[in-house]
Amino acid sequence: EDQVTQSPEALRLQEGESSSLNCSYTVSGLRGLFWYRQDPGKGPEFLFTLYSAGEEKEKERLKATLTKKESFLHITAPKPEDSATYLCAVCSDNYGQNFVFGPGTRLSVLP
């Protein structure tokens, strides 16, 4: 059975204090790993798709990386507007086009 875990559950940073969020996965036949940002009371917003180990994607202060067992979302010099819950999801051979989501990491960036 595919599993996705995320750590930490919650993270509090000072503005400008860089850090990383972790997404660990156990799947059979990874088709893709996805990062989303979710603001309270809203639907998730797509950030990145990673397909194979060694792949990296960047967008503004965010950088996502992928290994065979985990993915990291690096946040460089975060700003208060980066505060949100970050969700990780995988798509695998087990589930066809379906996704398995992790519980998310709740990030707070203090000014």
Added chain:
Amino acid sequence: DGGITQSPKYLFRKEGQNVTLSCEQNLNHDAMYWYRQDPGQGLRLIYYSQIVNDFQKGDIAEGYSVSREKKESFPLTVTSAQKNPTAFYLCASTSSSHAFFGPGTRLTVL
């Protein structure tokens, strides 16, 4: 603008009532999904449909029903058999690269 709309934004249900959540997309996507989100948990798949007039149960389908009569629409009915329906419900559709989500409906049981 292409996207997914969900209505209503907030919904209140009395005990024993069935309620229907609307989901419409104009992205021309074949596959559509319904997820339930509870605090501290990941999104859990309720139902999905990969083509019109066909749908499959997800991990937590009990107490829910869906229909897919049009490509653009995938309504979800929360029946009285769902004993703990208070949650945030998200509709999604997928392209070849990733899933797009609607803004969600928050359902509360009174």
